[in-house]
Amino acid sequence: MTDAVEATARLGEWVARLDAARAPGPVLDRLSLVLLDVIGVTALGAGLEDARAMRSAWNAPDGPAPLIGAGRRVSVDAAAWLNATALVSLELDEGNKYAKGHPAAHGFPAVLALAAEVDASGADTAAALLAAYEVASRFGRASRLRPGAHPHGSWGVAGAAAGCARLLGLGPEAVAAAIDTGAGLPVAGHFASATDGNPVRDAWMGASNISGLVAARMASAGSARNTGTAALSLGTLLGEFDPSELTEGLGDRWDIARGYFKRHASCSFTHPAADAVLDLRPGLDPSRITAVLVETHALAAGLASPRWDNRLSAMFSTPFAVAAALLHGEVGPRTSLEDPRLRALARRVRLVEADDLTARLPDERAARVTVALADGTTRIREVPNPVGDADHHPLDEWELLALLRRWLPGRGDLIGRAAAFARELPALDHAGDRLRELAGGDETKEPK
Template sequence: MESTRRLGAWVSELDTPDAVRDRLALVLLDVLGVTAVGAAQPEQRALRAAWRAPDGPAPLIGAGRSVTVDAAAFLNGMALVSLELDEGNKYAKGHPAAHGFPAVLALAADLDSTGADTAAALLAAYEVASRFGRATALRPGAHPHGSWGVPGAAAGCARLLGLDAEQTAAAIDTAAGMAIAGHFDSATTGNPVRNAWMGASATSGLAAARMAAAGMARNTGTAALSLGTLLGSFDPGELTADLGTRWDIQHGYFKQHASCSFTHPAADAVLALRGEFPGAGITSILVESHALGAGLTGTDWTNRLSAMFSTPFVVATAALTGRVDPDSALDDPAVQTLAQRVRLVAADDLTARLPAERAARVTVAFDDGTTLTREVPNPVGDADHHPLAEDDLVALLKTWLPRQPGLVDRAVAVSHELPDLARVGDALRGLAGPDEKELN
């Protein structure tokens, strides 16, 4: 309760310091662009059609229209994570921005908030979610989507609503009691309910902040019970450690592969070796990973979600095509054959380097007797290893959104201009982009 109280007081007074402004803009650009990439997928289009959301003030990013706040928050949250391209944080052990940004952006569009308040709310959402991620050690088998990050969504929405310290703490604590107990196997077996957990995080964060604004919410230490007793263990000291001096948003990672982040170091290692491949065929690929990533061994993916959580698929695709993109083929016979020759094992020396490093060591063997080995400490895109700059993100987004380059440019402009805007409603609604019928 005391840790949540202190966190609520901090959020209620938070402004965006100059030290993190550039990084916040990069994370916002990534969120906006990746949401649009996800929104362009056929399954997301089908979901929007089935949802039949009425018109409203909040944009469906990249989908050509604006809808009600809760529909936008949920659908944008799902689109954002649907292709495993969204920003993450190794210290939080998941995706702080995806938990909170869809809710904050939808609410800011509705309230027509100032840019300064919106930027502060986005930062609050990220930092609170990340701190809850640090504080929570989920039980084996639990997936991080929709659990520890919900308080981040509530914190950002509380900041936008102008709630005081006590109300904000109550919103954060209430949101901690709305965690989803999702199993990691839902991802590896390709069940899109895993994406819905992020939509639920957004709407739960909105609900918790509204309950606090109505005087219904209380700070009773719920996180220690829901995230701790039920879902794992919880260290409340992590909620306030180095509060106001350590900014976790500066230590996240951006993605260049459409796959689970645990597969990225192996993909990067294979891509680094491709230029040295002899003319001989590949007989086997050994991937040594840390304990967190050693379970992604599936070779019978049934859809894109299950493929993105298969190290054999990702490594074979990288080795044969030189890329792992949202449209990488799922039914390529050569990829399927090579994937059967990929062996993934846990390596104690790599596990010992967590969380600062998420390393992988890859050995590729060829039928002429040649072997090549490469080890990488972190994936390309990690802020502490091989960071991606704005130009890199823009190039990736335009590759993934070939029919909407103008939307990427608009996202760049909003990410830069947002903190200084008098009001954000029109700028955010502009991110809906052209109507889908125009694109067709």
Template sequence: MDAAGATAKAGAWAAALRWDDVPPRVRERLELVLLDTLGVALAGAREPEQRRLVEAWRPADGPAPLLGAGRTTTVEASAWLNAAALVRLELDEGNKYAKGHPAAHAFPAVLALAAERGASGPETMAALLVAYEVASRFGRATSLRAGAHPHGSWGVAGAAAGCARLLGLGADDVAAAIDTGAGLPVAGHFGSALDGNPVRDAWMAASNLSGLAAARMALGGVARNTGTAAIALGELLGGFDPDAVADGLGERWDVELGYFKRYAACSFTHPAADVVLALRPEIPVDDVREVVVETHALAAGLTRTTWDSRLGALFSTPFVVASALVHGHVRPAASSGAALHDPRVEALAARVVVREAPDLTARLPDERAARVTVRLPSGDVTREVPNPVGDSAHHPMDAAALQDLLAELLGSATAIEVARCSAELAAAGDVSIPLRRLACASTP
């Protein structure tokens, strides 16, 4: 199957999907992903950097929510700024099979467009599911070149699909929107994230905005499906397998295979954090001579033992491991203010060694494992985990666990309000009503 044929199949599936036909378990999982997305975006919206960005943007009034800002704005500004907030703290949901973050690539755009249109809850949920499933399959299909970061590339196709579905386009036009989105990728380098450059957040914001543009091009009849993904995502950015795009559509639901993040850090650091937090009650932190983290090839480059920004720290396994041992958590507070350069964390991070273990690399993609050895005067302690806690295949989070996590991030009252708005949205006659309330969600 060529890329145009695969895209046509995805477009036909997306146009035909009806919320009533989605299995209950899949609906429940999508509702959890939506809850996580809204809560994490609201947490990111509170950060000083995000507030400064909104002030500098001077967004105009409009129908779409600007999370945490107490107001609404244009569809485009809502999609861009909410997407940046969503990824700011490195807490957004992800999918190891997609090799990135399907929801963050598309949900802000779909929700902004749904608010403008006064779409119903079922219409909006169907569009969100389409966005996730198409984005995830384009992620599976794309093999990015070494050094490329997944933000803003393959996921644009999902944003386009979700927005086109919400616009009520037919199969051919949805396919044209998807193909156009596939031709609008960002070529971002992983080194920018390691350097702590916030352009990484803008890549995800660009994905949402480009998805909107692609859907509107299709609505206007100026988009075509020519198999652009094979060139843009394949020849230019790496490789592209068209068969993966249509694989299992309507049978395998990738939204069920994702993970929620307990720590404000790159997901590649999470298994090591899980290990050291489990060991922490048993080991005297001041006696730690060295921590050796063996991991898979995808995570082996997160080795930096110094950082000059929060984002740079969130992409440093030494920082995350040291913070977990010193503070007993890796919440946003561990990387903000004075905590970012806590001398205890910096000293311990200098004794964290990260290296690839070929046997762990061989277990990708089903496992993103880590083996951690803590060296103490009394001897070495070694433990291994197959995936981070929160992965659908390893101690998955249910609604109660996710609500507890959001309560830690937002405070109990706000977390309850986010959950109420999220639940109302799924069944609403007009989703703009709960989304406007969410934009005004209180701060602690």
């Protein structure tokens, strides 16, 4: 407990004094890309029928914060929750293999909603976003969740709290108290909810962002304390917790520069296999494929079901991702789930763990794919990480924009505003109006 208290206190000092102007240039460049990705993917998720239905059921009052891509401005808490769930609903949000999850999604929606409310400066907003990411990632590194636990809504709440506390201008002790409070508000979600297609998995990310707001407000009110809660909540109850990870390389190592962007609408564990078959696809007739063997690491070995009954469960199926990549050349957000060819090919995909690939974690999330053909020949391809990983074919702004334009046809104006806002953020005197522009469209009517 003492170690957790001291480490959280050091994080509080670092966050309270974090100045975006002093961050290395490549870190700010990466923040711009992550922010662009967050905004674009949120707008894409906001267009889903489920997201529209949820906005209608919520019936949030008008307010200062944008529902990104949905044509409305609502209260801060509603925006934080609804934007967060839209962001993760298509499995296209940025992630980090060292954190073992999605640091940005845990806190960026809350920070952006709060920044719109307080009309924060661009510099303060950028610092708060960096704080949210770095603290979340460090808590992800420090946490070793029990087998079966899903990372959404657990270790990342501390990052959401850190970002919101930085935006409120709290001092070091109060920021530490907010971080500790956030660490005491985790969701204990089971990974099977994702593979079973239960949307509660998306709601865990909404809960993370609202809990981050709550933790920062408690600290602002003076009612929060730093007692090393993470050692008990993320440690004793949910797994194991190593406080030393919270401060390792603090101020020198920036985890935001080590993340990945996604080009497939599926769990990142499925991406190396999808990338491998895309490399094998030229000249390959899917109808002549008799079997596909996918060897993977231990973290991905559970995504083996060739059956799905909705998009969420499909996105957590490696057979789905491999079959979609082979048939369509992509695992897109609009891939038809009922295509009989897709289901038939998925049934020919077998997923197994390979010890040699597990041994390469966490630096590599590798996959080895063997495609067997009707003429008795095989084709083999191994990839060390998914395309889009900072360590393996990283995506630049041009490539991200190309993906967003393909996924969001007819929303070029919104994508342009998002790109400009992401690039210009640190220099803005006020971020509120620019953030509200990201709602897009007519305030009284959602885009069709």
